[in-house]
Amino acid sequence: MSRVSVPCHVKGTVALQVGDVRTSQGRPGVLVIDVTFPSVAPFELQEIMFKNYYTAFLSIRVRQHTSMHTPAKWVTCLRDYCLMPDPHSEEGAQEYVSLFKHQMLCDMARVLELRLILRQPSPLWLSFTVEELQIYQQGPKSPSMTFPKWLSHPVPCEQPVPLLEGLPDPSRVSSEVQQMWALTEMIRASHTSARIGRFDVDGCYDLNLLSYT
Amino acid sequence: MLQEESDISLIIAQIVQKLKGSNLYAQLERQAWASLQRPEIKLESLKEDIKEFFKISGWEKKLQNAVYSELSVFPLPSHPAAPPEHLKEPLVYMRKAQGSWEKRILKSLNSMCTELSIPLARKRPVGEQKELLNKWNEMGTDEPDLSLFRPVYAPKDFLEVLINLRNPNYENGDSLSFRTHLGLIQVPLKVKDIPELKECFVELGLNTGQLGIDDSTQVPPELFENEHVRIGQKVLAEQDSAAAQQYVRQGSPTALRAELWALILNISSQPEDILYYEQLKTNVIQHDLLVDSLIYKDVKLTASNDDYYFVFEDYLYQVLLCFSRDTSVLGHFAYNSASPPKSYIRGKLGLEEYAVFYPPNGVIPFHGFSMYVAPLCFLYHEPSKLYQVFREMYVRFFFRLHSISSHPSGIVSLCLLFETLLQTYLPQLFYHLREIGAQPLRISFKWMVRAFSGYLATDQLLLLWDRILGYNSLEILAVLAAAVFAFRAVNLMEVTSLAAAEAVLADLSTLKVMPLLQIFLFATVT
Numbered sequence: 077m078s079r080v081s082v083p084c085h086v087k088g089t090v091a092l093q094v095g096d097v098r099t100s101q102g103r104p105g106v107l108v109i110d111v112t113f114p115s116v117a118p119f120e121l122q123e124i125m126f127k128n129y130y131t132a133f134l135s136i137r138v139r140q141h142t143s144m145h146t147p148a149k150w151v152t153c154l155r156d157y158c159l160m161p162d163p164h165s166e167e168g169a170q171e172y173v174s175l176f177k178h179q180m181l182c183d184m185a186r187v188l189e190l191r192l193i194l195r196q197p198s199p200l201w202l203s204f205t206v207e208e209l210q211i212y213q214q215g216p217k218s219p220s221m222t223f224p225k226w227l228s229h230p231v232p233c234e235q236p237v238p239l240l241e242g243l244p245d246p247s248r249v250s251s252e253v254q255q256m257w258a259l260t261e262m263i264r265a266s267h268t269s270a271r272i273g274r275f276d277v278d279g280c281y282d283l284n285l286l287s288y289t
Numbered sequence: 290m291l292q293e294e295s296d297i298s299l300i301i302a303q304i305v306q307k308l309k310g311s312n313l314y315a316q317l318e319r320q321a322w323a324s325l326q327r328p329e330i331k332l333e334s335l336k337e338d339i340k341e342f343f344k345i346s347g348w349e350k351k352l353q354n355a356v357y358s359e360l361s362v363f364p365l366p367s368h369p370a371a372p373p374e375h376l377k378e379p380l381v382y383m384r385k386a387q388g389s390w391e392k393r394i395l396k397s398l399n400s401m402c403t404e405l406s407i408p409l410a411r412k413r414p415v416g417e418q419k420e421l422l423n424k425w426n427e428m429g430t431d432e433p434d435l436s437l438f439r440p441v442y443a444p445k446d447f448l449e450v451l452i453n454l455r456n457p458n459y460e461n462g463d464s465l466s467f468r469t470h471l472g473l474i475q476v477p478l479k480v481k482d483i484p485e486l487k488e489c490f491v492e493l494g495l496n497t498g499q500l501g502i503d504d505s506t507q508v509p510p511e512l513f514e515n516e517h518v519r520i521g522q523k524v525l526a527e528q529d530s531a532a533a534q535q536y537v538r539q540g541s542p543t544a545l546r547a548e549l550w551a552l553i554l555n556i557s558s559q560p561e562d563i564l565y566y567e568q569l570k571t572n573v574i575q576h577d578l579l580v581d582s583l584i585y586k587d588v589k590l591t592a593s594n595d596d597y598y599f600v601f602e603d604y605l606y607q608v609l610l611c612f613s614r615d616t617s618v619l620g621h622f623a624y625n626s627a628s629p630p631k632s633y634i635r636g637k638l639g640l641e642e643y644a645v646f647y648p649p650n651g652v653i654p655f656h657g658f659s660m661y662v663a664p665l666c667f668l669y670h671e672p673s674k675l676y677q678v679f680r681e682m683y684v685r686f687f688f689r690l691h692s693i694s695s696h697p698s699g700i701v702s703l704c705l706l707f708e709t710l711l712q713t714y715l716p717q718l719f720y721h722l723r724e725i726g727a728q729p730l731r732i733s734f735k736w737m738v739r740a741f742s743g744y745l746a747t748d749q750l751l752l753l754w755d756r757i758l759g760y761n762s763l764e765i766l767a768v769l770a771a772a773v774f775a776f777r778a779v780n781l782m783e784v785t786s787l788a789a790a791e792a793v794l795a796d797l798s799t800l801k802v803m804p805l806l807q808i809f810l811f812a813t814v815t
């Protein structure tokens with residue numbers, strides 16, 4: 077299914093913390109990231125993709141466009157999605173993640189704004205966030221082709237020529253030939269990723285020193 | 290669900306792409322063409338008839354084995370947006386650490402090159418080529434002057450790098466708190482604890498028969514051994530890789546081990562493979578590499594001095610020199626956090642068409658590298674088969690023991706697993722050793738890096754490597770290291786220095802591996 081990236085504006089992360097941020101000892105365990113779409117009309121969300129950086133759990137809330145004149149409400153579409161099975165260890169800490177429409181709790185038909193709520197309960201990490209956030213909507217469907225009339229409505233065929241003695245049935249032969257042609261096309265289209273074993277360049281392996289780049 | 294279907298089709302596409310370039314593909318094609326002569330193959334149902342023919346003639350099984358092999362070796366396709374370096378190693382700081390470690394190795398090799406005024410690679414004159422060809426089967430008798438050469442690095446240098454590995458996003462306070470790791474490794478990778486290990490290694494349990502325990506002289510063979518051998522022969526007759534892998538979890542009978550390992554690693558001795566090995570041999574004869582001297586030095590220092598392995602000295606040269614020229618090994622760098630060293634043809638610095646990898650296989654041997662090959666010499670006597678088995682073992686397992694990565698079988702995870710097991714289940718011993726300045730990892734690191742080769746008796750080592758193949762993981766090395774410490778705990782509690790602790794653990798040649806593992810995992814009261 078094709079998808080199209082939606083340009084979004086990711087606001088800075090806001091830490092949620094009890095008490096004064098400056099004076100309290102501990103680090104915040106909850107961050108909120110707001111994602112707005114200033115130049116795009118309400119769209120149907122297909123996929124959210126990002127690179128995790130030490131976030132353990134993710135919740136997403138969405139504000140959708142309603143046709144009535146009621147104010148749009150925030151609805152939770154993803155609750156406590158686990159990105160790191162063990163928040164204290166590195167598993168899943170820097171993975172690339174995709175979240176799809178069918179994983180969401182509600183319909184994502186006319187998205188106005190998204191709010192990502194990141195949680196990292198472990199005190200071991202200095203910071204956590206999600207990076208390279210990208211939102212995708214459904215791409216255009218493949219354009220329907222209009223066939224010429226003679227292709228979709230073939231002329232009814234004339235009476236078949238009576239079979240000549242000793243020759244095979246032409247329709248059977250043509251279907252067999254079609255199958256063989258399909259197989260040869262497949263073989264021709266395939267290519268391999270096998271490597272050729274030479275390590276020298278035209279027989280020469282006279283080297284400089286090893287390079288550091 | 291939609292996601293799983295597309296994942297599976299992606300995996301299938303990847304495996305098909307890989308297999309298309311292999312020998313097996315060409316053979317299947319030839320077989321398919323030949324089968325057209327057979328009467329049961331009809332043109333209308335060509336596809337189905339050929340598939341049926343493959344099933345009956347055993348070719349489908351070969352294809353199954355090849356697919357199983359690909360699934361075991363290559364990691365699952367990751368997220369489409371993930372760049373190739375993410376597949377090598379997902380954690381950025383580990384990639385950086387591996388990069389700087391590699392740079393150190395390259396600097397060391399370059400300085401050796403300039404100090405000794407020896408080129409990295411040199412084409413041999415014809416006379417020298419002839420001489421080497423004549424001496425090919427007895428290269429051990431050669432006594433070149435290797436006194437100026439030194440190994441590029443030793444395991445203890447690598448250990449220092451791992452000790453200094455830090456995650457910049459991790460709270461590494463100077464003061465001791467609940468966050469500090471008491472061992473040497475300071476990165477918070479996920480490691481299994483004993484309940485999880487018990488689940489993972491369930492076939493090593495007390496109620497399951499094992500070779501290494503239930504084939505000892507006191508136990509009548511009718512109880513377990515005879516039946517186990519019979520099943521092994523059946524597995525070999527079926528030529529099924531997956532069944533063989535499951536089978537060797539309980540150990541492999543000595544007579545069947547060579548074939549079983551070849552089956553698990555999906556190695557077939559086709560004429561093409563022997564030809565490939567001969568081609569590598571030609572490459573060795575034509576070009577002389579600096580790395581060859583390092584290999585010579587390593588074999589002379591380690592395997593030649595070992596009571597069990599000195600007889601195989603010539604085999605080791607034949608395998609390791611060819612290994613350095615094998616460009617097919619470069620394929621494993623797709624999932625190895627390391628990268629092959631690069632160089633340019635003299636006079637063409639910076640021009641990409643003249644960029645080459647050095648050595649051709651991208652692997653720089655370190656002190657003790659030849660010990661990975663030595664135990665295999667007991668099983669395989671034909672050089673090309675020995676070579677293939679070693680190469681496959683290297684690109685599946687051994688490369689993880691000397692590169693920095695977060696993989697559960699990588700050396701960093703093994704070290705952390707060892708330290709965590711010791712700390713959790715032998716806290717008094719761990720504390721005592723730490724207090725006297727004898728951090729346990731300093732002693733066990735060299736065992737794990739060499740997969741215990743050269744430390745255990747050979748029959749015990751082969752029983753251990755059976756389980757590495759059977760479980761497709763190196764975690765058993767860390768468990769065995771902890772089990773050895775548990776076994777010698779009483780003596781270790783009485784030592785007062787690192788040297789004394791080393792002396793207690795210097796000789797492992799009398800240890801029986803399987804009882805130690807079984808007791809540590811399943812019979813220790815926690």
